[in-house]
């Protein structure tokens with residue numbers, strides 16, 4: 001009888017299309033067989049547990065410089081926290097300095113990440129306004145494995161509509177996928193200036209400076225420009241119904257448009273900004289967290305499939321860093337930590353409530369994101385795929401806090417939230433990365449994934 005290197009026995013295997021009782025056999029770094037009564041030199045008993053693909057988070061910012069700060073999780077602590085939560089691949093970002101080429105910037109980012117990562121990763125190439133002069137380098141970035149390109153409609157990296165048109169065209173010409181932060185920056189900066197002039201400086205005014213209606217407007221404008229130049233587009237961190245409706249309408253019209261949302265929009269409400277003192281600054285992120293009605297509508301959109309993917313936009317800062325904006329909400333460094341809780345949280349709240357089937361959970365957190373960004377061997381349990389797997393205990397209860405999580409911000413916006421279901425073991429390419437509650441590999445075990453495509457057929 002054929003003996004495999006490792007067999008995960010007796011688990012309930014969940015993929016984006018089916019749930020079956022089966023053993024999963026691994027040879028080397030790859031899934032070799034799925035079936036009954038498989039034998040391994042090593043065996044892991046997963047009876048009573050779920051076996052899922054490793055989760056894929058295509059939107060994280062590790063050690064990202066923003067102003068005077070740098071997001072707190074680095075490529076080691078961030079990928080370790082991800083692994084504890086069942087995430088086995090991430091996509092981070094490259095931002096070139098004005099004097100750098102896109103290739104130089106990608107190489108520098110890899111030099112930072114490669115020795116630290118404990119799971120596999122790849123990089124989106126950001127096209128900033130300064131990079132509009134470098135669009136001839138887009139084919140180089142694509143050839144270096146950055147097949148997806150981040151475009152901002154907000155912040156200092158904001159592209160005006162004409163620049164957006166140029167960037168979308170350049171990405172189309174290489175067969176890449178644009179991934180976009182869609183908000184209306186002119187309206188936002190005007191509302192911020194008005195609020196500050198009236199002495200409205202508290203975080204309460206953060207969501208009220210970034211109206212849902214104008215997030216939808218920006219998304220619709222982006223979708224129209226993308227249609228004009230005939231390029232697919234993925235919309236990051238959807239926070240409201242207005243944006244969901246723009247995406248759903250485009251998809252009904254056959255446009256290759258996808259959207260994602262994140263745990264902060266599915267678990268929190270804007271009441272969090274009214275917490276006293278520095279507590280109210282902590283959940284500042286953009287787009288902002290919105291009302292309970294918006295949260296409920298996002299869960300419905302996820303359930304219906306009007307949003308296809310759940311990511312995190314993980315970008316935490318410490319309490320001290322957040323506190324620097326206590327007197328002016330517009331200067332608070334934006335972002336929250338979610339990299340560890342995403343996969344179990346969507347199981348607990350989504351599958352636990354019946355809003356999502358187990359296959360929808362796996363599709364939105366693993367399979368669909370891997371296909372979208374061109375991680376060809378990730379996100380699915382199938383022969384020939386990388387043996388990135390999670391053994392998931394559907395009954396384990398975990399109350400989220402800085403003590404139970406491995407993120408380093410020192411706080412979590414989900415403090416006190418109890419989840420039912422948590423990963424027991426996480427494997428990356430056949431190697432146990434987290435097991436027995438411990439990290440089992442050193443920084444550098446993870447690898448850069450050199451992508452050659454984007455937007456693989458679903």
Ligand SMILES: [Zn+2]
Nearest residue numbers: 059061313315
């Ligand atoms: Zn982001």
